[in-house]
Amino acid sequence: MTEVKKILAILQPLWPPTGLDKLAVPAWMAAMRKQDSGLLQEAAAEWMETPGQRFMPRPGELISLANDIRDQQVRDGIRSLPTPVQAEYVNTAED
DSSP states (O other): OHHHHHHHHHHGGGSGGGOOOTTHHHHHHHHHTTSOHHHHHHHHHHHHHSTTOOSOOOHHHHHHHHHHHHHHHHHHHHHHSOOHHHHHHHHHHHO
């Protein structure tokens, strides 16, 4: 719950007329319960930095953005892995 409150605390000052109340935090918590809080915070930061965002994001929009960030991180991680030829070279050099 505290992670969701952190995310809302980041977003709410930028869109003050959101009408978030005590019922909003449990609703956001239910929507985001299976999500990585670090990725959600990155998604919130990216949402704030994106030009043209006039409204506070809905939980699903942040989740989608967090998934895009995770997918990019996976792609970047795969690119940093050695190719089979590089891996073979490293293994033979150690022998």
